[in-house]
Amino acid sequence: MQSSRNRPLPGRSSTPDRRSRPRLEGLEERMLLYSTLGGDWVYGSRITYSFVPDGTSIGGVPSSLFQSLNARMPTATWQREINAAAAVWQAVANVNLVQVSDNGTGIGAPGNQQGDSRFGDIRISAIPLSFGTLGAAYSPPQINGGTLAGDIVFNSTTSWMVDAHYDLMTVAIHEFGHALGMGHSDIGRAVMYSYYTTVKQTLHTDDVDGIRSVYGSRQPDYWNSNGRSNSMYWQAVSLDGSQNAANQITVANLNLTSPGQTEWFWVVVPPTNTGSVTVAVQSTNLSMLTPRVTVFDASLNSRGDAFGSSNSTTAQLTVPGVTAGQGFLVRATAWTGGSTGAFAFQVNFGTTPLTPVAPPFTTVASQTGTGGGLNTMTDGHAEGEEHEHEHEHGLGTVKIGHLSGLGDSLHEPGVAPISPTAAGLLAAGANSRPPGKVEFRLVTAAAADASALGGLSGFTHAVSPAWGFGPMDDASPAWEFQGGFAGFSTVRRRSPAR
Numbered sequence: 162m163q164s165s166r167n168r169p170l171p172g173r174s175s176t177p178d179r180r181s182r183p184r185l186e187g188l189e190e191r192m193l194l195y196s197t198l199g200g201d202w203v204y205g206s207r208i209t210y211s212f213v214p215d216g217t218s219i220g221g222v223p224s225s226l227f228q229s230l231n232a233r234m235p236t237a238t239w240q241r242e243i244n245a246a247a248a249v250w251q252a253v254a255n256v257n258l259v260q261v262s263d264n265g266t267g268i269g270a271p272g273n274q275q276g277d278s279r280f281g282d283i284r285i286s287a288i289p290l291s292f293g294t295l296g297a298a299y300s301p302p303q304i305n306g307g308t309l310a311g312d313i314v315f316n317s318t319t320s321w322m323v324d325a326h327y328d329l330m331t332v333a334i335h336e337f338g339h340a341l342g343m344g345h346s347d348i349g350r351a352v353m354y355s356y357y358t359t360v361k362q363t364l365h366t367d368d369v370d371g372i373r374s375v376y377g378s379r380q381p382d383y384w385n386s387n388g389r390s391n392s393m394y395w396q397a398v399s400l401d402g403s404q405n406a407a408n409q410i411t412v413a414n415l416n417l418t419s420p421g422q423t424e425w426f427w428v429v430v431p432p433t434n435t436g437s438v439t440v441a442v443q444s445t446n447l448s449m450l451t452p453r454v455t456v457f458d459a460s461l462n463s464r465g466d467a468f469g470s471s472n473s474t475t476a477q478l479t480v481p482g483v484t485a486g487q488g489f490l491v492r493a494t495a496w497t498g499g500s501t502g503a504f505a506f507q508v509n510f511g512t513t514p515l516t517p518v519a520p521p522f523t524t525v526a527s528q529t530g531t532g533g534g535l536n537t538m539t540d541g542h543a544e545g546e547e548h549e550h551e552h553e554h555g556l557g558t559v560k561i562g563h564l565s566g567l568g569d570s571l572h573e574p575g576v577a578p579i580s581p582t583a584a585g586l587l588a589a590g591a592n593s594r595p596p597g598k599v600e601f602r603l604v605t606a607a608a609a610d611a612s613a614l615g616g617l618s619g620f621t622h623a624v625s626p627a628w629g630f631g632p633m634d635d636a637s638p639a640w641e642f643q644g645g646f647a648g649f650s651t652v653r654r655r656s657p658a659r
């Protein structure tokens with residue numbers, strides 16, 4: 162990444178009278194993109210999350226997750242949005258996420274740091290947070306120790322929406338990012354940008370780079386590594402004769418690492434044929450994969466197709482009327498919604514129902530947080546007013562009731578919409594000075610007219626690719642615009658979110 166310090170403003174060089182043009186002065190600049198918090202989960206192979214039942218204590222404040230979100234949309238809808246947010250991270254990094262049940266034990270109670278059987282590693286709740294705060298997340302181990310690590314709190318008073326402001330999935334992705342170890346990004350289009358700017362339901366490459374710096378990329382399974390592949394039907398892994406005494410076959414530790422990937426298996430009906438064969442692709446309890454299974458005969462005629470109803474389900478189908486010695490090709494892949502993840506493949510020629518594959522071991526006993534863990538700092542933004550100090554990439558204290566830990570929260574932009582022209586100008590400033598805490602003065606020798614501003618908006622587009630910025634409409638809300646363009650104006654970036 163090159164410095165922007167001496168970058169000329171395109172659109173100005175060919176302009177004879179510079180003093181008649183608006184000029185941006187960067188008073189301070191810093192060049193940072195994604196950031197990470199310095200913590201992670203010991204077992205990325207299975208990180209669980211749970212929806213806490215209403216009334217669950219968060220430092221003495223009862224959660225109203227179900228009541229507040231059910232008032233906006235059906236339970237299945239908001240849970241689907243949050244599940245999708247988890248799947249977004251799983252898709253690009255070497256982690257699997259799974260929703261588990263939650264027994265309502267108070268948030269932060271003593272227990273395992275990971276793999277506590279009573280609730281998820283990441284517990285999701287909602288309470289009334291301070292105005293302008295959409296959600297907060299406690300940082301993962303080892304920054305916070307104990308069960309509090311990674312827990313997410315949504316603002317129960319926010320007008321949550323699907324695909325509109327404030328988009329629940331957008332905020333859920335951001336908070337999951339913190340819970341997994343991501344800090345803030347300086348890129349306005351990144352989901353880890355410190356302010357809510359627009360609906361963002363996919364990761365920016367900067368977010369992908371960030372999460373991979375913590376957990377690495379998804380790793381292919383045994384059948385798709387070291388030169389092996391079963392991604393085409395003629396590469397099907399033969400399971401002929403590998404059934405156990407119950408006439409069942411289990412292949413565990415499988416993994417779809419990219420959207421559209423397929424895995425093929427070849428099964429042959431044994432002499433003990435009971436008249437049918439059942440096949441199952443299981444992500445239940447294993448990952449956010451939405452599984453799909455398809456059976457073909459040896460001539461590639463489809464004999465059945467099934468898919469899971471949502472993330473973390475099992476796609477299963479039974480082919481009747483089979484005969485001993487008959488062979489079938491079975492294709493395992495993803496249905497829409499959860500395109501990658503860990504899974505298991507099972508075949509049943511017998512009469513005993515299949516036993517689902519158990520999840521991997523992920524138990525980690527409670528440990529002391531390295532980042533101070535629970536503490537009694539009281540400047541938490543979750544309960545306080547706006548603070549002037551900045552924690553652009555660092556951690557603030559999230560304090561709820563008597564519960565306090567290191568974490569971060571996502572804020573509304575808190576500014577009125579500005580004109581597209583102004584947005585373009587502000588965005589130009591954002592591009593020319595990778596933002597940290599940045600302040601710009603817009604100097605207009607002659608009143609900034611439309612043509613002058615137009616020259617700057619060209620600059621925006623000229624450097625967009627270099628800086629990874631797209632259209633600037635989603636960067637502008639993080640800026641305060643003071644005054645008007647018709648005269649001396651000041652543009653100041655809002656103090657970054659904590």
Ligand SMILES: [Zn+2]
Pocket residue numbers: 335339345354355569570571658659
């Ligand atoms: Zn944040």
